[in-house]
Every structure is written in structure tokens, then in C-alpha cells.
Amino acid sequence: MDSQSSHSEPNIQKFATSSTQPLVLKINQLTKRYGKLTAVNRLNLEVKRGSIYGILGPNGSGKTTTLGMLLGVLNSDEGSFRWFGEAPDKQQRKRIGAILETPNFYPYLNAERNLKIIADIKGAPHSRIDIVLKRVGLLERKQDRFKTYSLGMKQRLAIAAALLNEPEVLVLDEPTNGLDPQGIAEIRQLIKSIAEEGVTILLASHLLDEVEKVCTDVAVLKFGKLLFAGKVDQISGDKESTLIELKADDNEALKSALSDFPAIRGVNSNGHLVEIIIDGTTDGKAINQFLFEKGIVLSHLNLKSMSLEQNFLELTSN
């Protein structure tokens, strides 16, 4: 997969100080299990400073679980990650602004008092409170209790809270979920304007459209596995591509053999079938030949030619 092959210059980073780190986040083989279910499966990712990084995947693909581990609320079972090149601890989390799933505040407190608590946790001066409330358009409502807010206002307050400590990274989990079209447009605009100030953004979404509109980079997750990582413009547009369904006696061997196949975009298990996406068009003969040479005999092969974007839509729909 692309994310693997792009781990190229790890030695340079050793000498860089944390604030000039080109990599804001590096995830290595991160795994989380819930009983028999593997919610996140050996995930590798790298997020560069200044990017708007989308984590795209259908519901239940492990986006929230991944972010939960990165933010110190979920314990991981295997693997590791580094923020700013450092082993995780609470001090780094103060350099990150993050919202996981829902805006979480004390409903009986007003916006200002809620933000005071967060400012004290993050060590941000209280003078930042009015600044961030103004930024998200809630300054006039700061004396109102959180429980009286609409969903869109709650979401904006959560972004305000995340901005309190002038974070280097903003982590957002489905920030437009449940909002009306106007609320969605407002939040997306806000995210873009924050990114323009140089804040790195990590955005989880199940909407391809949203990732295409907002993000520069994307990682596609399904069943907790990374299918693709790269630039957003590599998956959008009308470029030709092919979705291929395959089946062999040993699908695991099939999948590992496929990782060497040229121009491959993603590998995915779908029930007893293996799905891959290939740049451009191909015919069945080429792939059959390639696999045969690796000692794998296919019992099923089906090609669907369509745009890469359509393929990803298919991949990320439930």
C-alpha cells in the first residue's frame, strides 16, 4: 500500500526539534480489539504538518476508535503512535484541539464557564475565551447554558474549545454529522479558514464528498484496515479505474500476492471476495497471469470499470 512505501526518510526526523517536525503524527501498526472484533487493524499513517488529512470510511470502519487511541481515551492493544515525534502524553494533547464524536460539555454551565474549565485544563489564558467564541460566532450567546444550544451551535462551541490553546493540530470527528446544509457549509468554511492559518487538520468523515471538498490528503479505512493513503486529487475526478472482485482458495495469500501488482490503489475483503482497485483499465488476463505466476489460482474474477471516485464511493458505502 502507498502508506507503507512512503516511509522514506525516518532518519532526518531524529535531528529535527518537535516544532519543526515535518511529521505531526506517525502511526505504527496501531490495533484495537473489542473481543473478537478488530476495530482497528495494524494501521499505519503519517500526517504532515500543514495538511488537511481526511480519514474516510463507512460507519463502523474504525475512524472514531483510531482517533480515540490517538487522543488518549482508548487504550490500544498493539502498535504505537507519536505526536510531534514524541511518545504520547498529556502535554502533547494540550497542543492539540480535538472533538471526538459529539461535543461534550457540562450542560448546566454556560458557554463561557465551560470554556473556563477547558482553558484551565489546557493552560490557556481566559482572555482567549472571548476570542474563540467570536471566531465561531457564539460571543453573544456566551451566557447561555450549553443545554439550550442547537446542534450546530454545540458543534461550533466544540471547535471554539478546541481552538482555546492555539493548537498546532485540530482533530475533528464527523464535524458536520446531523447538521442542516447551512450548518454544514458554515463548519466546512470554518475548518478551511483555520487550516489557512497553518493548523494541521485531521478530519474523520464517512462522506467522500466532504473529504474531497475539504481535505488535501486522505486515508481510506474499511473494517479497521487501511485501504489507501495518498493525495485527495488521486482519488477524485473522472480518472478511469477498475474495481476487480477476486476469489481464491486462500484469500490471505491472494491479498499478499496482490500487494505487488502494479497501479493498485486498494485491497479490501468483502465477505469471501477480495476487492481491489486499479488505476486505468485492465483486462482479466493480465491479473490472472500475474497471480498464476505467484502460484495462485483464481476461482472468481469480475471487473467493473468506472471512475476512481465511483469506486471509492462504492467502497465507502455501507
Place this chain on the structure above:
Amino acid sequence: MFNLLKIQLHKIRHYPIFWGIVAIFLLTFAGGNYAIFRMFEEILSQPNVKMATMMTGIKISIFDFPIIWNNLAWLAGFYQMILAVIIIIDISNEFSFKTMRQNMIDGLDRRDFVVSKFWLIFLLSAAFTVMLTGYILVMGQIFTEAEAGVSPWQGIEFMLPFFIQCIGYLSFAMLITVLVKKAGLSLIIVFAYSFIENVVAMAYKGKHFGKEEDITLWTDFLPLQLQNNPIPPAFFRMPNFGPGNNKEDESISSLQDLFVGLDWGDLGLSLLTCGVFVGLAYYVLMRRDA
């Protein structure tokens, strides 16, 4: 450290339910004590009342210095249940509002979270202990006859095991809430357990009453009793009081004979129990996803 206190104070200072429970606590404490006060005033106003007179000729009530200190410390233990409601609601809120999770995202760790809750426990316990100390000093003055010649400060050391018991009981409530997460269920478990444990312990004590007073029973090692042990109420030793009817006990002839000093070993065990409750709460949070 103090930042965690500040954060915790922000959370409750403008919480109407917190102040509501504080008000209920104060009203119950005042009402309960007034009822006991009136009862004893009534008893003491009668000339030859069984419960309060002694062979020395002076009238003795549970409100006399120095035994008032451990008597009222023992009685006041029951009001700690109301303070436990504050702890249960505050901590279960953090789960149901998902604010503990958000606090951690924002930069607390699990240890900080426990420390901030321990601050609340510490403050409530300190406030209650100070209030009780003042109340005892006033009540002692009213009831102790001047000729008894007892210093009002003798026995004040019993405020220490009371304070530790309060911390321990609220830490117990914290542990249960961290385990159960839900306010209602935590309340039921904490109250039902306290009730059952105390009933069992008192039943066993009652069985051995007046015979072997200093015997150690297995019930003394129950978690809440470990915190009760350093505060044995002196009124169990009073003549004509309790199931044993110690009337014949010639060894008790003055207030001083009723007074038994603080057992520092028991106090140490009580302190240890607090540590176990807090440590377990931290351990549970550590092991679990937030």
C-alpha cells in the same frame, strides 16, 4: 495540583443540584441534631432518669465533655451519606456527559481526574469536620456542668478519625460510581451496602455487649467498619444505656472513666482503607477506556 482543585470548583460552583444537596445536608444535620437535643433536654430535666444519671450524682448526657467528641463523631457519620450523594452525582455526570473523556482529550490524564475528584472529597470532608467541631464545642458548653471541670478541648482528637472516615466513605462512593458509572445504581449500591454492613456489624457488637468489650470481631474488618473503629461511641459504655445495662459496673464513676483515648492503630487502618478505595478507583479508570 491546585489547578485541578480550581477545575473541580468550576464544575460544581454553578451547579444548582450541588447547592440543593448541600442545603438538604445542612437542613438534615440541623434537624436531626435538634431532635436529639430536645430529646436529651427532656430526659435531663427529669430528676431520676435512667439514661443520664450516675452514681457520682452529676447528670451525664452524651453531650458532656469529653465524651461528646466521640459520641457526636459517631452519630455524625450517618450524615456522610448525604455528602456521598454529591460525589456520586458529580462523578456519574462526568460519565453521562462524556466530560471525563473530553477532559482527557483536552489534556488531563486519569490520575489528574482522580486527584481532582479527591479534592472535592477532601473539601467536603474538611468543611463537615470544621462544622462538626464548632457544633460540638457549643453543645458541650450547654450540657456539661461546670463542676465537672473538664476541658472542652479534651477529646478533640476524635475529629481526626471523623475526618478520615468522611474521606474514606466519600472515596468508597467514588469507587462504586467509577465502577458502575450510573448515578441511580451507584446510589442504591452505596446506601444498601452501608446499611447492611452497619446492621451486621452492630448485631455482632450487640451480641458481645457488656461481656468482652474489647474483643475483636470479624466484622471489625469490613471496609466501612475499619473507618468506624477509631470512633467507638462512649454512650455504649454509659451506665443504664444499651442492651448490656452496665449499671453494676463500679469501675465507671466519673466522666473521665467513660472517656477512652484515640487508638492510633485503628486510625492507621482507617487511613489505609481510604488509600485502598482511592487506589482502586484509579486502577479501574486506568484499565478502562474512557
